[in-house]
Amino acid sequence: MLTDSSTPSQLDILNIKSSCATCSLRELCLPVGLDEKEVQVLGDVVSHKRKIQRGSYLHRTGTEFQTLFAIRSGFMKTCVLEEDGRQQVTGFHMTGELLGLDAISTEMHTCDAIALEDSEVCEIPFAKLEEISRTIPSLMHQFHKIMSREIVRDHGVMLLLGSMKAEERLATFLLNLSRRFSIRGYSASDFNLRMTREEIGSYLGLKLETVSRAFSKLQDENIISVDNKHIQINDIERLRTKMGSSSCRS
Amino acid sequence: MLTDSSTPSQLDILNIKSSCATCSLRELCLPVGLDEKEVQVLGDVVSHKRKIQRGSYLHRTGTEFQTLFAIRSGFMKTCVLEEDGRQQVTGFHMTGELLGLDAISTEMHTCDAIALEDSEVCEIPFAKLEEISRTIPSLMHQFHKIMSREIVRDHGVMLLLGSMKAEERLATFLLNLSRRFSIRGYSASDFNLRMTREEIGSYLGLKLETVSRAFSKLQDENIISVDNKHIQINDIERLRTKMGSSSCRS
């Protein structure tokens, strides 16, 4: 948009006051339910818009926790790893979503956050957030809602991982992406995946070959069209039936 | 302890002020980090000690959310269900742990909570908790830590469900129980399971027969002794190696 003359001296940190008041993601993010004055207070705390290049880390497991991050643009994944190298993608994250919630408990990050495309995040110093939320009840409440939503989301993933077949998992995944794109004003039926088959597989508890085969199967049935990372959903209703149709014996 | 002369007219609600100040679970629960005066304020909000009979519901999916619950005694499970009847146990919960966090986001419970043995819970009206935590920063912070810990725990379960084999899952599960019993002053190596094989299976994403076989296998290797629900851990180190030993190719 506006590339100011001077290039910043440090890494990739731009010291731009990114007031929440003018942010288009207001209605998806922390400021939900706040009045103008309150948004201003929050905006004064949330400084720095930091750029994260595709493939680089926003934070790493074990590093110190100071701030939450809100995704302003781009797309990120979070993943946890075992000592033995095993890895599990715990989530894919879009604009308006908060990262770093897991780190509050121990004051250390418990997962890696990696950009899947060039991204920008706002930094929200957590101590300050707690401080101002004492005087802004609706901010505190919204923050609690966001944490709670994350717990609900995780329970959904546990259900998926614990009891769904490969095709059901993929259908659930696609519908979830579809809904989230749609909320953000993008097409619900035509979008590009930012992640590889392997990353999808890690998230869904499948191997990449199985993910690929599940894509092909859904395409053969004319439910979706797949061209590499480009996905079109041709029949969202039939895709929905894939979520919970088969093998409901237990 | 003290069965007051009059039996309560309503269901199973005893109107006993259970001050947090004298509760033995203080160091596991919400009051962590609070001074005496603050604990008193919290204790005044947390009234009612409610009894839940084994097998009965603390709350059900879809019902209105008003209060969080802290387990004072007993053992509970939470589970989510799909429309099609599929069910997933999302957690087993012991004394000092908080239930209802998932319901903050929508003001409705998103899972069922069922007592696996006769239990008692404290009721914490959520609106009041938010209110008093405005004036007690350490209470707010502790609450955030608890929510965050729940998110971290869920990520661990996702890793388990997404990438572990049956035996690894069971080993992880037993070690987790062991640690939590130990924190509460019980034996880390000798305890009784409160849940059935089927419930364990649902939590671990396995069928009950597979759980049973995994128990038998660990017993054959002299790592644990199993007598129905009674578990003895004979070799905790070897049990630990079971968590992440095999098939770490990826």
Next chain:
DNA sequence: CGAGGCCTTGATGCACCTCAACCGACGTGG
């Protein structure tokens, strides 16, 4: 003493993993 709940164990089948070959897109360097 019978019924039902919970658990164990065996036999069989299948969904997914594993291994391998191949393809196209892309970048790099001779």
Next chain:
DNA sequence: CCACGTCGGTTGAGGTGCATCAAGGCCTCG
């Protein structure tokens, strides 16, 4: 320019870990 390697994706063939189905044992409770 093409040769080459790498990376991500697809597809096939074969193996396996777990689900499924089935039988039987133990315990509790009426």
